[in-house]
Amino acid sequence: MTDQPKEFKAVWERTRDLGQKLDKVNERLETLEGQNLADAVAELSLVVKKLAEKPESAKPIVWNWGAFSPEQQAAAWEMLLDWMQTTFLERWPRSYKEMLGYAQSPNSCWYKHPDMVETLTGLFAAYHWAFTDAESGPLRVAEWLDRWLPGAVRQGKFILADCKGIDLKEGHADPFRNKKQVEDYEDARAHVHLLTTGELPT
Structure with missing residues (x-):
């Protein structure tokens, strides 16, 4: 190199x-x-x-009373009663009284009617969907006031229309539960048995 x-x-x-x-x-x-x-x-x-991306709003929780454990039912009752006393009664007293039968009587057996409890539960859920959901707006509030609240009041009055209330001796008498109704269910089950097997039940 x-x-x-x-x-x-x-x-x-x-x-x-x-x-x-x-x-x-x-x-x-x-x-x-x-x-x-x-x-x-x-x-x-x-x-x-x-x-x-825009975050998805949390989906409202749907209560299924039939699937609740006793502990879950107790917790759900506490939440529902708290909302009824602190919000429903305080903000809409006329609707509260009309729906639960207090407009006709000083006491009511509304809590003894499962269909009434379901109606109240739906109203409770719709209230939170309209008033507390982060994605809510004026239209949801207006819909709750004009649709869901009046609908629940109307349904509640319908549920209690034929109820006799609570008797001190006999307790709560459900007007829709009777011996004939039980017989109708037995006849209906016999009809289903005949349709599925082709034989009359023994």
Whole structure:
């Protein structure tokens, strides 16, 4: 090398440096390829897109009294009664009295009627959907006042229309439960048995 011209030596050294740098670049590329950057970038893009989307509002919880355990029923009753006393009665006293029968009598057996409890539960859920849900607006409130509240009052009055109330000796007498009704269910089951088996029940 000492006998070669300085220009040639400079070119050779520069070529050697470039070759070494190229080897390092190739090593980095191999490392990056091994990290599946394409998949990582795609996953990151989905995360960013998800964060930019409008968050979904929480779905209202639907109460199913028939599926509740005794403890769950007790907790649900506490919530329902608290809302009835602190909100329903305080804000809409006329509707409260009309729906639960207090407009006709100083006491009521509304809590003895499962269909009334279900109606109150629906009204309670619709109230929170209209008044406390973060996604609510004036139209929900207007709908609750004009549709769900009057509908519940009308249904409550219908439920209690034929009720005789609570007798101190006999307790609560349900006008829709009688011996003939039980016989009708037995006849209906016999009819279903005949349809499915072709035979009369023994």
